Amino acid sequence: MIVDIHGVPAYAYTGGKAFDPDLPTVVFIHGAQNDHSVWALQSRYLAHHGYSVLAVDLPGHGRSKGAAKRTVEEMADWLLVVLAAAGVTRAALVGHSMGSLIALETAHKAPDRVTKLALLGSTFPMKVSDALLGTSRDNEQAAIDMVNIFSHSSMAQKPSCPGPGFSVMGGARRLMQRMSQINPEQLFYTDFFACNAYANGEIAAQSVGCPVLFVLGAKDVMTPPKSAKGLLAAMPHAKTITVDAGHAMMQEQPDAVLDALAAFLR
Known part of the structure; x- marks a missing residue:
């Protein structure tokens, strides 16, 4: 599905429906x-089980055109415009990592438009080390390799992986490389800088009144579960589920993530 945002195409996958x-x-x-x-798995399943789905490509990523947004606040504003263009008045938001900050900020900006909030691999502040931030600016391929290793709990896929013989790490690495090819304007650095600079997380979390779910990876070294304590303290009504995965939990444990989201959304 493509919607026009001020003359710039924005893409959202609708799960095959x-x-x-x-x-x-x-x-x-x-x-x-x-x-x-x-x-892929989570969006398609829900689209075939009673929900309408929009899995967005952020500006400068995937099929969405235009320059990548440089702040979490700008991305949240963009998302609200996309929802309006798609005719969506209220929605549940599910965000992973940087996407979790965007979901959180969107819920803060427009609480009447967010029904539920699921934050995966989330933390605040989402600081990026100086070494990784600098590498993403000066040597994007090296940053891709570093993050790909840090984001997975194992070099090999788990026995429950839905694609036997498929390299989870290899697929993740290739996706990041493709994003660089699509948008060569220091995309990784722009994304990391936005995460590192976002300062409104505590205020945003304190303002959230809708149901909230945290899905945390037990082996996540990018956003360790203990680093979510500040957000959890700001949202005492939130529920937490931990899955046996690293930061790339949707790929390492797709069924466990889907089960958590499906139960929460019901």
Whole structure:
């Protein structure tokens, strides 16, 4: 599905079903140097089980055109415009990593438009080390390799992986490389800088009144579960589920993530 945002095409995957804004809507928001495809299983399942789905490509990522947004606040504003263009008045937001900050900020900006909030691999502040931030600016391929290693708990896929013989790490690495090819304007650095600079997380979290779910990776070294304590303290009504995965939990444990989201959305 493509919507026009001030003359610039914005893409959202609808899970293989025609989008119907009259159904309960779930919006998926990817993380840095990724696109909608990281939500392949979760978005498609929900689209075939009673929900309308929008798994967006953020500006400068995947099929969405235009320059990448440089702040989390700008991305949240963009998302609200996309929802309006798609005819969505209220939606559940599901965000991973950088996408979780965008979902959180969107819920803060427009609380009447967010029904539920699911934050995966989230933390605040989402600081990026100086070494990794500098590498993403000066040597994007090296940053891709570093993050790909840090984001996975194992070099090999788990026995439950839905694609036997498929390299989870290899697929993630290739996706990030493709994002660089699509947008050579230091995309990874722009994304990381936005995460590192976002300062409104605590205020945004304190303002959230809708149901909230945290899905945390037990082996996540990018956003360790203990680093989410500040957000959890600001949202005492939130529920937490931990899955046996690293930061790339949707790929390492797709069924466990889907089960958590499906139960929460019901």
